[in-house]
Amino acid sequence: MSLRFLRFITSRWTRLVLVSSVLLGLQTTLLNDMRPFGVMAQVMVLFAASAGVVYGSEIGALAGLIIGLMYDSVLTTPLGLASLVLGATAYIAGAVPYFVRDATWWSKIIAVAIASAIGELLFPIAQAMVGYGGWVEWRVFIVALVVGGVNLVFAPLMLLITKWTLKETLVG
Amino acid sequence: MSVLSAKRKRAIALLSLTSIILITLDLQGSASTSVLRGTFGTFFRPIEGVARVVTRPLSNAWYGITNYNDVTKENNLLREKIAQQEGAAVAAAASVRLSQELLALNGLPTLAGINSVSAQVIGDSPSNFSQTVEINQGSESGIKVGMPVMNAAGLVGKITKTFARRSIVMLITDPEYALSVKVINGPEAPTTPINDPEAAVSTTTSTTTTTIPTTQATSNIPGFTPGATTIPLTTVNVTVSVPALAPTLTVPVNGALPVRETGILEGRGPTRVPIVRFIDSAQRFGTILPGAPIVTSGGSLSLAPPDIVVGTVTKVRDRLGTAGPILEINLVADLTNLSFVRILLYQPITERVAP
Numbered sequence: 001m002s003l004r005f006l007r008f009i010t011s012r013w014t015r016l017v018l019v020s021s022v023l024l025g026l027q028t029t030l031l032n033d034m035r036p037f038g039v040m041a042q043v044m045v046l047f048a049a050s051a052g053v054v055y056g057s058e059i060g061a062l063a064g065l066i067i068g069l070m071y072d073s074v075l076t077t078p079l080g081l082a083s084l085v086l087g088a089t090a091y092i093a094g095a096v097p098y099f100v101r102d103a104t105w106w107s108k109i110i111a112v113a114i115a116s117a118i119g120e121l122l123f124p125i126a127q128a129m130v131g132y133g134g135w136v137e138w139r140v141f142i143v144a145l146v147v148g149g150v151n152l153v154f155a156p157l158m159l160l161i162t163k164w165t166l167k168e169t170l171v172g
Numbered sequence: 173m174s175v176l177s178a179k180r181k182r183a184i185a186l187l188s189l190t191s192i193i194l195i196t197l198d199l200q201g202s203a204s205t206s207v208l209r210g211t212f213g214t215f216f217r218p219i220e221g222v223a224r225v226v227t228r229p230l231s232n233a234w235y236g237i238t239n240y241n242d243v244t245k246e247n248n249l250l251r252e253k254i255a256q257q258e259g260a261a262v263a264a265a266a267s268v269r270l271s272q273e274l275l276a277l278n279g280l281p282t283l284a285g286i287n288s289v290s291a292q293v294i295g296d297s298p299s300n301f302s303q304t305v306e307i308n309q310g311s312e313s314g315i316k317v318g319m320p321v322m323n324a325a326g327l328v329g330k331i332t333k334t335f336a337r338r339s340i341v342m343l344i345t346d347p348e349y350a351l352s353v354k355v356i357n358g359p360e361a362p363t364t365p366i367n368d369p370e371a372a373v374s375t376t377t378s379t380t381t382t383t384i385p386t387t388q389a390t391s392n393i394p395g396f397t398p399g400a401t402t403i404p405l406t407t408v409n410v411t412v413s414v415p416a417l418a419p420t421l422t423v424p425v426n427g428a429l430p431v432r433e434t435g436i437l438e439g440r441g442p443t444r445v446p447i448v449r450f451i452d453s454a455q456r457f458g459t460i461l462p463g464a465p466i467v468t469s470g471g472s473l474s475l476a477p478p479d480i481v482v483g484t485v486t487k488v489r490d491r492l493g494t495a496g497p498i499l500e501i502n503l504v505a506d507l508t509n510l511s512f513v514r515i516l517l518y519q520p521i522t523e524r525v526a527p
Contacts, residue, residue, distance in 0.1 A: 025223030080194030134347020
Protein backbone atom coordinates (compact mmCIF):
# COMPACT_ATOMS: atom_id res chain seq x y z
CA MET A 1 0.00 0.00 0.00
CA SER A 2 2.73 2.43 1.03
CA LEU A 3 4.81 1.49 -2.02
CA ARG A 4 1.75 2.11 -4.21
CA PHE A 5 1.22 5.50 -2.62
CA LEU A 6 4.91 6.30 -3.06
CA ARG A 7 4.64 5.29 -6.72
CA PHE A 8 1.64 7.54 -7.14
CA ILE A 9 3.36 10.48 -5.48
CA THR A 10 6.47 10.08 -7.58
CA SER A 11 4.65 9.26 -10.81
CA ARG A 12 5.18 11.41 -13.87
CA TRP A 13 1.54 12.57 -13.78
CA THR A 14 1.77 13.85 -10.23
CA ARG A 15 4.94 15.69 -11.14
CA LEU A 16 3.18 17.05 -14.21
CA VAL A 17 0.38 18.54 -12.08
CA LEU A 18 2.84 20.08 -9.63
CA VAL A 19 5.12 21.57 -12.29
CA SER A 20 2.06 22.79 -14.23
CA SER A 21 0.81 24.57 -11.09
CA VAL A 22 4.09 26.46 -10.79
CA LEU A 23 4.09 27.34 -14.49
CA LEU A 24 0.46 28.43 -14.27
CA GLY A 25 1.47 30.70 -11.40
CA LEU A 26 4.07 32.28 -13.69
CA GLN A 27 1.53 32.54 -16.50
CA THR A 28 -1.01 34.44 -14.40
CA THR A 29 1.52 36.78 -12.80
CA LEU A 30 4.86 37.49 -14.51
CA LEU A 31 3.87 36.63 -18.09
CA ASN A 32 0.56 38.42 -17.61
CA ASP A 33 2.49 41.64 -16.89
CA MET A 34 5.28 41.23 -19.43
CA ARG A 35 3.75 41.42 -22.85
CA PRO A 36 6.29 41.81 -25.65
CA PHE A 37 4.62 43.57 -28.61
CA GLY A 38 1.35 43.51 -26.64
CA VAL A 39 1.19 39.71 -26.78
CA MET A 40 1.28 37.44 -23.77
CA ALA A 41 3.88 34.68 -23.85
CA GLN A 42 2.28 31.27 -23.40
CA VAL A 43 4.25 29.05 -21.07
CA MET A 44 1.45 26.48 -20.85
CA VAL A 45 1.46 26.07 -24.63
CA LEU A 46 5.25 25.79 -24.49
CA PHE A 47 5.05 23.06 -21.85
CA ALA A 48 2.48 21.06 -23.84
CA ALA A 49 4.48 21.38 -27.08
CA SER A 50 7.68 20.34 -25.29
CA ALA A 51 5.92 17.27 -23.87
CA GLY A 52 4.93 16.26 -27.38
CA VAL A 53 8.39 16.81 -28.83
CA VAL A 54 10.24 14.97 -26.05
CA TYR A 55 7.91 12.03 -25.37
CA GLY A 56 5.94 11.65 -28.59
CA SER A 57 2.31 12.12 -29.57
CA GLU A 58 0.63 9.80 -27.07
CA ILE A 59 2.24 10.95 -23.83
CA GLY A 60 2.31 14.48 -25.22
CA ALA A 61 -1.43 14.47 -25.88
CA LEU A 62 -2.15 13.11 -22.41
CA ALA A 63 0.09 15.72 -20.83
CA GLY A 64 -1.43 18.45 -23.02
CA LEU A 65 -4.96 17.49 -21.98
CA ILE A 66 -4.01 17.65 -18.29
CA ILE A 67 -2.06 20.92 -18.64
CA GLY A 68 -4.96 22.39 -20.62
CA LEU A 69 -7.51 21.36 -18.03
CA MET A 70 -5.51 23.22 -15.37
CA TYR A 71 -5.15 26.25 -17.63
CA ASP A 72 -8.89 26.13 -18.30
CA SER A 73 -9.60 26.65 -14.62
CA VAL A 74 -8.17 30.19 -14.71
CA LEU A 75 -9.59 31.20 -18.10
CA THR A 76 -13.01 32.61 -18.81
CA THR A 77 -13.56 30.49 -21.91
CA PRO A 78 -15.60 27.28 -21.53
CA LEU A 79 -13.97 24.69 -19.31
CA GLY A 80 -12.33 21.98 -21.43
CA LEU A 81 -11.55 24.16 -24.45
CA ALA A 82 -7.89 24.84 -23.60
CA SER A 83 -7.57 21.17 -22.67
CA LEU A 84 -8.53 20.09 -26.19
CA VAL A 85 -6.36 22.79 -27.78
CA LEU A 86 -3.25 21.92 -25.76
CA GLY A 87 -3.89 18.20 -26.26
CA ALA A 88 -3.95 18.79 -30.01
CA THR A 89 -0.88 21.04 -29.82
CA ALA A 90 1.13 18.37 -28.01
CA TYR A 91 -0.09 15.70 -30.43
CA ILE A 92 1.03 17.83 -33.39
CA ALA A 93 4.37 18.47 -31.69
CA GLY A 94 4.79 14.75 -31.21
CA ALA A 95 4.65 14.24 -34.96
CA VAL A 96 8.21 15.60 -35.37
CA PRO A 97 9.76 12.09 -35.86
CA TYR A 98 7.53 11.64 -38.92
CA PHE A 99 9.17 14.63 -40.58
CA VAL A 100 12.70 14.57 -39.11
CA ARG A 101 14.44 11.20 -38.96
CA ASP A 102 17.18 11.92 -36.46
CA ALA A 103 16.00 14.96 -34.58
CA THR A 104 18.83 17.14 -33.30
CA TRP A 105 18.54 19.50 -30.32
CA TRP A 106 17.96 22.51 -32.54
CA SER A 107 15.35 20.79 -34.71
CA LYS A 108 13.46 19.95 -31.49
CA ILE A 109 13.59 23.60 -30.47
CA ILE A 110 12.23 24.69 -33.85
CA ALA A 111 9.52 22.01 -33.60
CA VAL A 112 8.47 23.36 -30.20
CA ALA A 113 8.27 26.91 -31.60
CA ILE A 114 6.22 25.84 -34.64
CA ALA A 115 3.87 23.69 -32.54
CA SER A 116 3.43 26.59 -30.10
CA ALA A 117 2.48 28.94 -32.93
CA ILE A 118 0.00 26.37 -34.29
CA GLY A 119 -1.42 25.87 -30.80
CA GLU A 120 -1.91 29.61 -30.38
CA LEU A 121 -3.72 29.71 -33.73
CA LEU A 122 -5.99 26.88 -32.58
CA PHE A 123 -7.26 28.89 -29.60
CA PRO A 124 -9.39 31.45 -31.51
CA ILE A 125 -10.56 28.78 -33.94
CA ALA A 126 -11.74 26.57 -31.08
CA GLN A 127 -13.39 29.57 -29.43
CA ALA A 128 -15.22 30.38 -32.67
CA MET A 129 -16.39 26.76 -32.91
CA VAL A 130 -18.17 26.97 -29.56
CA GLY A 131 -19.73 30.35 -30.32
CA TYR A 132 -17.14 32.73 -28.89
CA GLY A 133 -16.60 34.55 -32.18
CA GLY A 134 -14.78 37.76 -32.93
CA TRP A 135 -11.23 36.58 -32.35
CA VAL A 136 -10.51 35.07 -35.76
CA GLU A 137 -8.83 38.02 -37.44
CA TRP A 138 -5.43 38.94 -38.88
CA ARG A 139 -4.06 39.74 -35.43
CA VAL A 140 -3.96 36.04 -34.53
CA PHE A 141 -1.05 35.55 -36.92
CA ILE A 142 0.95 38.26 -35.15
CA VAL A 143 0.06 36.66 -31.81
CA ALA A 144 1.11 33.22 -33.08
CA LEU A 145 4.36 34.64 -34.46
CA VAL A 146 5.28 36.35 -31.20
CA VAL A 147 4.31 33.31 -29.10
CA GLY A 148 6.36 31.08 -31.44
CA GLY A 149 9.32 33.48 -31.21
CA VAL A 150 9.25 33.72 -27.41
CA ASN A 151 8.84 29.96 -27.08
CA LEU A 152 11.80 29.45 -29.42
CA VAL A 153 13.95 31.32 -26.90
CA PHE A 154 12.69 29.42 -23.86
CA ALA A 155 12.37 26.01 -25.52
CA PRO A 156 15.85 24.71 -24.50
CA LEU A 157 15.10 25.27 -20.82
CA MET A 158 11.57 23.90 -21.11
CA LEU A 159 12.74 20.76 -22.90
CA LEU A 160 14.97 19.98 -19.91
CA ILE A 161 12.14 20.63 -17.45
CA THR A 162 9.78 18.47 -19.49
CA LYS A 163 12.30 15.66 -19.73
CA TRP A 164 12.58 15.56 -15.94
CA THR A 165 8.86 16.03 -15.28
CA LEU A 166 7.61 13.25 -17.53
CA LYS A 167 10.39 10.81 -16.76
CA GLU A 168 9.22 7.27 -15.89
CA THR A 169 8.47 6.67 -12.19
CA LEU A 170 11.47 7.53 -10.04
CA VAL A 171 10.70 4.89 -7.40
CA GLY A 172 10.07 1.19 -7.93
CA MET B 173 4.43 -1.95 -25.30
CA SER B 174 1.22 -2.35 -27.32
CA VAL B 175 -0.77 -2.85 -24.07
CA LEU B 176 0.72 0.39 -22.77
CA SER B 177 -0.14 2.16 -26.01
CA ALA B 178 -3.75 0.90 -25.91
CA LYS B 179 -4.00 2.08 -22.31
CA ARG B 180 -2.69 5.53 -23.29
CA LYS B 181 -5.06 5.73 -26.23
CA ARG B 182 -7.95 4.92 -23.90
CA ALA B 183 -6.75 7.62 -21.53
CA ILE B 184 -6.50 10.17 -24.35
CA ALA B 185 -10.02 9.29 -25.53
CA LEU B 186 -11.33 9.53 -21.97
CA LEU B 187 -9.72 12.93 -21.34
CA SER B 188 -10.90 14.27 -24.70
CA LEU B 189 -14.45 13.15 -23.97
CA THR B 190 -14.23 14.72 -20.52
CA SER B 191 -13.15 17.99 -22.10
CA ILE B 192 -16.05 17.90 -24.57
CA ILE B 193 -18.52 17.13 -21.79
CA LEU B 194 -17.09 19.97 -19.69
CA ILE B 195 -17.41 22.40 -22.63
CA THR B 196 -21.04 21.33 -23.10
CA LEU B 197 -21.81 21.70 -19.39
CA ASP B 198 -20.11 25.10 -19.22
CA LEU B 199 -21.92 26.43 -22.28
CA GLN B 200 -25.20 25.33 -20.69
CA GLY B 201 -24.31 27.34 -17.60
CA SER B 202 -24.01 24.31 -15.33
CA ALA B 203 -23.09 25.05 -11.73
CA SER B 204 -20.78 22.02 -11.58
CA THR B 205 -18.15 23.74 -13.74
CA SER B 206 -18.20 26.77 -11.44
CA VAL B 207 -17.69 24.45 -8.47
CA LEU B 208 -14.75 22.84 -10.29
CA ARG B 209 -13.21 26.24 -11.04
CA GLY B 210 -13.80 27.38 -7.44
CA THR B 211 -12.18 24.26 -6.04
CA PHE B 212 -9.17 24.63 -8.30
CA GLY B 213 -9.00 28.31 -7.34
CA THR B 214 -8.76 27.38 -3.64
CA PHE B 215 -5.77 25.14 -4.41
CA PHE B 216 -4.17 27.52 -6.92
CA ARG B 217 -4.51 30.95 -5.20
CA PRO B 218 -1.68 30.37 -2.69
CA ILE B 219 0.63 29.24 -5.51
CA GLU B 220 -0.31 32.31 -7.52
CA GLY B 221 0.24 34.52 -4.49
CA VAL B 222 3.75 33.17 -3.99
CA ALA B 223 4.49 33.49 -7.73
CA ARG B 224 3.30 37.11 -7.63
CA VAL B 225 5.59 37.99 -4.73
CA VAL B 226 8.59 36.20 -6.24
CA THR B 227 8.17 37.65 -9.73
CA ARG B 228 7.25 41.20 -8.67
CA PRO B 229 10.83 42.52 -9.01
CA LEU B 230 11.07 41.05 -12.50
CA SER B 231 7.76 42.63 -13.53
CA ASN B 232 8.83 45.97 -12.11
CA ALA B 233 12.14 45.77 -13.97
CA TRP B 234 10.28 44.99 -17.18
CA TYR B 235 7.98 47.98 -16.70
CA GLY B 236 10.98 50.14 -15.92
CA ILE B 237 12.75 49.13 -19.12
CA THR B 238 9.80 49.24 -21.49
CA ASN B 239 7.64 52.05 -20.14
CA TYR B 240 9.96 54.64 -18.62
CA ASN B 241 9.85 57.14 -21.49
CA ASP B 242 6.11 56.73 -21.93
CA VAL B 243 5.48 57.27 -18.23
CA THR B 244 7.59 60.45 -18.19
CA LYS B 245 5.78 61.78 -21.25
CA GLU B 246 2.41 60.81 -19.81
CA ASN B 247 3.20 62.52 -16.50
CA ASN B 248 3.93 65.82 -18.23
CA LEU B 249 0.80 65.53 -20.31
CA LEU B 250 -1.32 64.69 -17.29
CA ARG B 251 0.02 67.67 -15.30
CA GLU B 252 -0.99 69.94 -18.14
CA LYS B 253 -4.41 68.30 -18.40
CA ILE B 254 -5.03 68.59 -14.66
CA ALA B 255 -4.30 72.29 -14.81
CA GLN B 256 -6.74 72.69 -17.66
CA GLN B 257 -9.47 70.63 -16.07
CA GLU B 258 -9.37 71.98 -12.52
CA GLY B 259 -11.43 74.98 -13.46
CA ALA B 260 -13.82 73.06 -15.67
CA ALA B 261 -14.38 70.42 -12.98
CA VAL B 262 -15.90 72.96 -10.56
CA ALA B 263 -18.41 74.10 -13.15
CA ALA B 264 -19.12 70.50 -14.18
CA ALA B 265 -19.71 69.42 -10.58
CA ALA B 266 -22.24 72.22 -10.15
CA SER B 267 -24.01 71.16 -13.34
CA VAL B 268 -24.10 67.52 -12.28
CA ARG B 269 -25.54 68.44 -8.90
CA LEU B 270 -28.17 70.60 -10.53
CA SER B 271 -29.04 67.83 -12.95
CA GLN B 272 -29.33 65.27 -10.13
CA GLU B 273 -31.55 67.61 -8.13
CA LEU B 274 -33.82 68.08 -11.11
CA LEU B 275 -33.99 64.33 -11.77
CA ALA B 276 -34.70 63.65 -8.09
CA LEU B 277 -37.44 66.30 -8.04
CA ASN B 278 -39.09 64.62 -10.99
CA GLY B 279 -38.74 61.17 -9.44
CA LEU B 280 -36.35 59.98 -12.13
CA PRO B 281 -33.52 57.53 -11.34
CA THR B 282 -29.99 58.88 -11.03
CA LEU B 283 -26.63 57.17 -10.66
CA ALA B 284 -26.25 58.85 -7.26
CA GLY B 285 -29.14 56.78 -5.96
CA ILE B 286 -27.59 53.42 -6.84
CA ASN B 287 -25.43 51.65 -4.27
CA SER B 288 -21.96 50.69 -5.37
CA VAL B 289 -18.93 48.68 -4.27
CA SER B 290 -15.34 49.72 -4.90
CA ALA B 291 -12.86 47.06 -5.91
CA GLN B 292 -9.24 46.71 -6.88
CA VAL B 293 -8.17 45.07 -10.12
CA ILE B 294 -5.97 42.14 -9.15
CA GLY B 295 -5.25 40.54 -12.50
CA ASP B 296 -5.82 40.40 -16.23
CA SER B 297 -6.94 37.41 -18.22
CA PRO B 298 -4.00 35.04 -18.77
CA SER B 299 -4.91 34.62 -22.44
CA ASN B 300 -4.46 36.51 -25.70
CA PHE B 301 -8.07 35.83 -26.69
CA SER B 302 -10.10 37.16 -23.82
CA GLN B 303 -10.64 40.72 -22.55
CA THR B 304 -11.35 40.28 -18.88
CA VAL B 305 -9.93 41.45 -15.57
CA GLU B 306 -10.26 40.04 -12.10
CA ILE B 307 -11.33 42.16 -9.12
CA ASN B 308 -11.09 41.53 -5.39
CA GLN B 309 -14.78 41.78 -4.52
CA GLY B 310 -17.37 39.06 -5.05
CA SER B 311 -20.79 37.77 -4.16
CA GLU B 312 -20.16 38.44 -0.45
CA SER B 313 -20.27 42.17 -1.28
CA GLY B 314 -23.56 41.82 -3.13
CA ILE B 315 -22.07 41.62 -6.61
CA LYS B 316 -24.05 39.64 -9.16
CA VAL B 317 -23.47 38.61 -12.74
CA GLY B 318 -24.38 41.36 -15.20
CA MET B 319 -23.77 44.34 -12.94
CA PRO B 320 -22.07 47.31 -14.65
CA VAL B 321 -18.49 48.22 -13.74
CA MET B 322 -17.13 51.76 -13.97
CA ASN B 323 -14.02 53.67 -13.12
CA ALA B 324 -13.69 57.38 -12.47
CA ALA B 325 -13.95 58.14 -16.18
CA GLY B 326 -16.84 55.97 -17.29
CA LEU B 327 -18.09 52.50 -18.13
CA VAL B 328 -15.49 49.74 -18.09
CA GLY B 329 -17.48 46.51 -18.54
CA LYS B 330 -19.77 44.09 -16.76
CA ILE B 331 -19.49 41.27 -14.25
CA THR B 332 -19.50 37.86 -15.94
CA LYS B 333 -18.53 35.54 -13.11
CA THR B 334 -18.68 35.87 -9.36
CA PHE B 335 -16.98 33.95 -6.61
CA ALA B 336 -17.19 34.61 -2.87
CA ARG B 337 -14.43 37.23 -2.75
CA ARG B 338 -13.54 37.89 -6.37
CA SER B 339 -15.25 38.47 -9.68
CA ILE B 340 -14.44 38.47 -13.37
CA VAL B 341 -15.19 41.63 -15.35
CA MET B 342 -15.66 41.44 -19.11
CA LEU B 343 -14.30 44.64 -20.65
CA ILE B 344 -16.17 46.69 -23.23
CA THR B 345 -13.60 45.73 -25.85
CA ASP B 346 -14.35 41.98 -25.64
CA PRO B 347 -16.08 40.77 -28.84
CA GLU B 348 -18.72 39.11 -26.66
CA TYR B 349 -19.69 42.45 -25.08
CA ALA B 350 -22.84 44.23 -26.26
CA LEU B 351 -24.86 46.99 -24.61
CA SER B 352 -27.68 49.31 -25.50
CA VAL B 353 -26.42 52.91 -25.69
CA LYS B 354 -27.63 56.37 -26.63
CA VAL B 355 -25.87 58.74 -28.96
CA ILE B 356 -26.47 62.34 -27.99
CA ASN B 357 -26.37 64.40 -31.11
CA GLY B 358 -25.83 68.13 -30.78
CA PRO B 359 -28.32 70.57 -32.25
CA GLU B 360 -27.95 71.40 -35.91
CA ALA B 361 -25.94 74.52 -36.55
CA PRO B 362 -28.15 77.50 -37.25
CA THR B 363 -28.66 78.17 -40.93
CA THR B 364 -26.60 80.98 -42.31
CA PRO B 365 -28.32 83.51 -44.52
CA ILE B 366 -27.12 83.25 -48.07
CA ASN B 367 -25.92 86.40 -49.74
CA ASP B 368 -27.83 85.64 -52.88
CA PRO B 369 -30.09 88.49 -53.98
CA GLU B 370 -32.55 86.09 -55.70
CA ALA B 371 -32.79 83.87 -52.66
CA ALA B 372 -33.35 86.89 -50.50
CA VAL B 373 -36.47 87.68 -52.45
CA SER B 374 -38.12 84.29 -52.03
CA THR B 375 -37.38 83.76 -48.34
CA THR B 376 -37.72 85.84 -45.24
CA THR B 377 -34.97 85.63 -42.69
CA SER B 378 -36.02 86.54 -39.19
CA THR B 379 -34.17 86.41 -35.92
CA THR B 380 -36.42 85.27 -33.14
CA THR B 381 -35.61 85.09 -29.46
CA THR B 382 -37.89 82.77 -27.52
CA THR B 383 -38.53 82.26 -23.83
CA ILE B 384 -40.54 79.56 -22.08
CA PRO B 385 -43.84 80.93 -20.78
CA THR B 386 -44.21 80.25 -17.08
CA THR B 387 -47.95 79.59 -17.22
CA GLN B 388 -47.95 76.66 -19.64
CA ALA B 389 -46.70 73.89 -17.38
CA THR B 390 -47.96 72.77 -14.00
CA SER B 391 -46.54 70.33 -11.51
CA ASN B 392 -47.82 68.44 -8.46
CA ILE B 393 -44.41 68.37 -6.84
CA PRO B 394 -44.36 70.87 -3.97
CA GLY B 395 -41.82 73.58 -4.43
CA PHE B 396 -41.11 72.68 -8.01
CA THR B 397 -42.34 74.84 -10.84
CA PRO B 398 -41.21 73.58 -14.23
CA GLY B 399 -41.45 77.02 -15.77
CA ALA B 400 -39.11 78.41 -13.18
CA THR B 401 -36.31 76.29 -14.53
CA THR B 402 -34.38 78.39 -16.93
CA ILE B 403 -32.78 76.88 -19.96
CA PRO B 404 -30.02 78.97 -21.46
CA LEU B 405 -31.47 79.89 -24.82
CA THR B 406 -29.40 81.05 -27.65
CA THR B 407 -30.51 83.38 -30.33
CA VAL B 408 -31.77 81.16 -33.11
CA ASN B 409 -31.68 82.30 -36.70
CA VAL B 410 -34.55 80.56 -38.42
CA THR B 411 -35.22 80.71 -42.12
CA VAL B 412 -38.99 80.37 -42.52
CA SER B 413 -41.61 81.02 -45.11
CA VAL B 414 -44.31 82.79 -43.13
CA PRO B 415 -47.85 81.91 -44.29
CA ALA B 416 -50.00 84.96 -44.79
CA LEU B 417 -52.76 83.87 -42.40
CA ALA B 418 -50.56 82.52 -39.62
CA PRO B 419 -51.62 84.38 -36.48
CA THR B 420 -48.46 83.59 -34.50
CA LEU B 421 -45.00 82.26 -35.23
CA THR B 422 -43.94 79.39 -32.93
CA VAL B 423 -40.32 78.39 -32.88
CA PRO B 424 -39.85 74.93 -31.27
CA VAL B 425 -37.50 75.26 -28.35
CA ASN B 426 -36.27 71.66 -28.67
CA GLY B 427 -34.68 72.57 -31.97
CA ALA B 428 -31.78 73.87 -29.92
CA LEU B 429 -31.65 70.86 -27.57
CA PRO B 430 -29.64 67.69 -28.10
CA VAL B 431 -31.38 64.78 -29.87
CA ARG B 432 -30.89 61.20 -28.70
CA GLU B 433 -30.91 57.96 -30.64
CA THR B 434 -30.25 54.45 -29.38
CA GLY B 435 -27.96 51.80 -30.81
CA ILE B 436 -25.98 48.74 -29.77
CA LEU B 437 -22.37 49.02 -28.64
CA GLU B 438 -20.16 46.05 -29.55
CA GLY B 439 -16.57 45.29 -28.56
CA ARG B 440 -14.11 44.16 -31.22
CA GLY B 441 -11.01 43.02 -29.38
CA PRO B 442 -8.05 44.90 -27.94
CA THR B 443 -6.66 46.28 -31.20
CA ARG B 444 -9.87 47.68 -32.68
CA VAL B 445 -12.14 50.34 -31.25
CA PRO B 446 -15.69 49.40 -30.24
CA ILE B 447 -18.52 50.31 -32.57
CA VAL B 448 -22.14 51.36 -32.24
CA ARG B 449 -24.54 49.94 -34.79
CA PHE B 450 -28.30 49.90 -35.45
CA ILE B 451 -28.47 53.67 -35.23
CA ASP B 452 -31.64 54.86 -36.91
CA SER B 453 -30.83 57.08 -39.87
CA ALA B 454 -33.90 59.23 -39.19
CA GLN B 455 -34.09 62.74 -40.59
CA ARG B 456 -34.94 64.12 -37.15
CA PHE B 457 -31.66 62.85 -35.71
CA GLY B 458 -29.57 64.79 -38.19
CA THR B 459 -25.92 64.17 -39.02
CA ILE B 460 -23.80 62.55 -36.33
CA LEU B 461 -20.55 64.38 -35.92
CA PRO B 462 -17.32 63.11 -34.34
CA GLY B 463 -17.21 64.10 -30.71
CA ALA B 464 -20.87 63.29 -29.99
CA PRO B 465 -21.06 61.69 -26.52
CA ILE B 466 -22.29 58.14 -26.01
CA VAL B 467 -24.00 57.11 -22.79
CA THR B 468 -25.84 53.99 -21.66
CA SER B 469 -29.51 53.98 -22.56
CA GLY B 470 -30.89 52.08 -19.57
CA GLY B 471 -34.34 50.54 -19.72
CA SER B 472 -36.06 47.53 -18.20
CA LEU B 473 -33.97 45.02 -20.17
CA SER B 474 -30.61 46.77 -20.11
CA LEU B 475 -28.03 45.59 -17.57
CA ALA B 476 -26.75 49.15 -17.03
CA PRO B 477 -28.68 52.14 -15.70
CA PRO B 478 -29.14 55.13 -17.99
CA ASP B 479 -26.59 57.89 -18.54
CA ILE B 480 -23.28 56.24 -17.66
CA VAL B 481 -20.69 57.88 -19.88
CA VAL B 482 -19.16 55.40 -22.35
CA GLY B 483 -17.21 57.47 -24.87
CA THR B 484 -17.35 59.77 -27.84
CA VAL B 485 -17.82 59.21 -31.54
CA THR B 486 -14.53 59.30 -33.45
CA LYS B 487 -15.61 58.20 -36.90
CA VAL B 488 -18.91 57.77 -38.70
CA ARG B 489 -19.05 55.08 -41.39
CA ASP B 490 -22.11 55.64 -43.54
CA ARG B 491 -23.81 52.65 -45.12
CA LEU B 492 -26.22 52.40 -48.00
CA GLY B 493 -29.97 51.98 -47.60
CA THR B 494 -31.68 51.83 -44.25
CA ALA B 495 -28.82 50.04 -42.49
CA GLY B 496 -27.83 53.23 -40.71
CA PRO B 497 -24.30 54.38 -39.96
CA ILE B 498 -21.70 52.54 -37.91
CA LEU B 499 -20.01 54.70 -35.29
CA GLU B 500 -16.48 54.04 -34.14
CA ILE B 501 -16.06 55.23 -30.58
CA ASN B 502 -13.28 56.37 -28.32
CA LEU B 503 -13.82 55.04 -24.80
CA VAL B 504 -13.42 57.53 -21.96
CA ALA B 505 -12.09 54.85 -19.62
CA ASP B 506 -8.51 53.74 -20.19
CA LEU B 507 -8.86 49.96 -20.14
CA THR B 508 -5.15 49.30 -20.42
CA ASN B 509 -4.41 50.79 -17.04
CA LEU B 510 -7.18 49.83 -14.63
CA SER B 511 -6.42 49.93 -10.93
CA PHE B 512 -9.65 50.62 -9.07
CA VAL B 513 -13.21 50.18 -10.29
CA ARG B 514 -16.71 50.73 -8.96
CA ILE B 515 -19.42 48.13 -9.37
CA LEU B 516 -22.93 49.54 -9.44
CA LEU B 517 -25.22 47.20 -7.51
CA TYR B 518 -27.84 47.70 -10.15
CA GLN B 519 -30.20 45.17 -11.62
CA PRO B 520 -32.90 45.98 -14.16
CA ILE B 521 -36.51 45.56 -13.06
CA THR B 522 -36.84 42.37 -15.11
CA GLU B 523 -33.95 40.75 -13.21
CA ARG B 524 -34.97 41.71 -9.69
CA VAL B 525 -36.33 38.94 -7.49
CA ALA B 526 -39.51 39.90 -5.62
CA PRO B 527 -39.04 39.78 -1.83
